[in-house]
Amino acid sequence: MYDKFFIQQLKQNGYKITPQRRAIIEALAEAPLAPKASEIWEKIRQKYPDISPDTVYRNLTLLVDLGMVQQIYLRSKETSRFEVNIPHHHHLICLKCGCYYCLEGCLVNEQNLKAAKQRGFTVIGHALELYGYCLSCKEVREEGLKREGKGKNES
Amino acid sequence: MYDKFFIQQLKQNGYKITPQRRAIIEALAEAPLAPKASEIWEKIRQKYPDISPDTVYRNLTLLVDLGMVQQIYLRSKETSRFEVNIPHHHHLICLKCGCYYCLEGCLVNEQNLKAAKQRGFTVIGHALELYGYCLSCKEVREEGLKREGKGKNES
DNA sequence: CTCCTAAATAAGTTTATTCTTATTTAAGAT
DNA sequence: ATCTTAAATAAGAATAAACTTATTTAGGAG
Incomplete structure (x- = not known):
């Protein structure tokens, strides 16, 4: 589904397409709910028994950094979950058990607060x-891409 | 500054006031910037060399859960930071280096996007x-407080 | 003040995540 | 197809955060 788009985006940004990356993207696309990193790892291990958890974490982080995947910080003991960023939305999170619901849109508005209330959810705070x-990290990043694009100019 | 208010809130919610808790609240109130848990721990160890990191984490989490402190998830390799929730505001976070700026208000609005741009910050996403x-956790929690029953505020 | 008990703590263990390093590999160039 | 090299990987070490359990303590009751 998103597979092709994700692969294309990675290429466009100068990242290599490895079997592990394909598998991670596939696992994400197929996952019914926002899975944990560990769940993605377990799934991929069925096909690639040697894949390391580090590779899963590293690539999920990459996808988050490129804006394709959203990492949901559950703000509780629960570990975070990863979700394809389409369609764009946000979350209602229980601090105690880590359960969560998806919200619509981007704002702390009446509609969302009402949705929370209807579920018996007590909102104690929110984070945006x-x-x-930042400026310097962006420059370093573009530096890297530029160097790649223009061949190797060593100092 | 917030010390008194925080202690009062803890009491009102049926929590005990321990020297460790006082020290953590003090450290938070005195900290110039939103400190990491480890920084709070280090500071308190000067006074209480035997305090365990677990106690710091546990109490920071408690203060977050009670809505007095905000945990800033830096969305990067950087560990999270803790900040007194007054005045209420949100953050602009660099995915790469973990640096962050405070924003005004609660909304993804023109003003905040402009503030980001002025700093040379490239926004690739946001989370609300x-x-x-949730309903069941709230019930369990109230059950606990009720059972306590001897507290000042019976409702 | 002393006693009592649930709550809080310290210490040690466990899990999740990130880092380090040596090795392998994707993909562009020849 | 083969060569080259930076990027990606696996494995293991290191760190951050949470859990488990035995012990201590805050604070209410007698």
């Missing part, structure tokens, strides 16, 4: 985080 | 999470 790259 | 207690 814009994430991306 | 409402957190609190």
Whole structure:
């Protein structure tokens, strides 16, 4: 589903397409619910018994950093979960058990607060985080891509 | 500063006031920037050399769960940071280096996006999470407080 | 003040995640 | 197809955070 788009995005950003990456993207696309990293790892191990957890974490982080996947920080003992970022939405999270619901849209609005209330959910707070790259990290990153694009110029 | 309010809130919710808790609250109130758990631990160890990191984590989590402290998930390799929840605000976070800026207000609005742009920050995504207690966790929690029953505030 | 008990703690263990390093590999160039 | 090299990987070490359990303690009752 998203597979092709994800692969294309990786290529466009200068990343290599490895069997492990394909498997991770496939696992994400097939997963019914936002899975944990460990669940993705377990699934892929059926096909690639030698894949290391580090590879799964590393690539999930990459997909998050490229904006294709959203990492849901459950704000509880529960480990985070990963979800394809389409369609864009946010979450209602229980601090105690880590269960969560999907919300619609981007705002702390009446509709979402009502949705929370209807589920018997007591909201004690919310967090809005814009994430991306600060000026210097962005420059370092573009430096890297540029160097790649223009061949090897060593200092 | 917030010390008194925090202690009062803990009492009102039926929690005991231990020297460790006082020290953690003090350390938070005195910290100039949102500190890491490890930094809080180090600071308190000067006074209480035997305090365990678990106690720090446990109590920070408690303060977050009670809505007095906000845990900033830096969405990067960087560990999270803890900040007194007053005044209420949100954050702009770099995925690469973990640096962050404080934002004003609660919304993904023009003002905040402009503030990001002015800093040379490239926003690749945002997350909005409402957190609190789901129905069953809330019931379990109230059950606990009720059972206690001897507290000041019976309702 | 002393006693009592649930809550809180310290210490040690476990799990999740990240880092380090040596090896392998994707993909562009020849 | 073969060569080259930076990027990606696996494995194991290191770190952060949470859990388990035995012990201590805050704070209410007598």
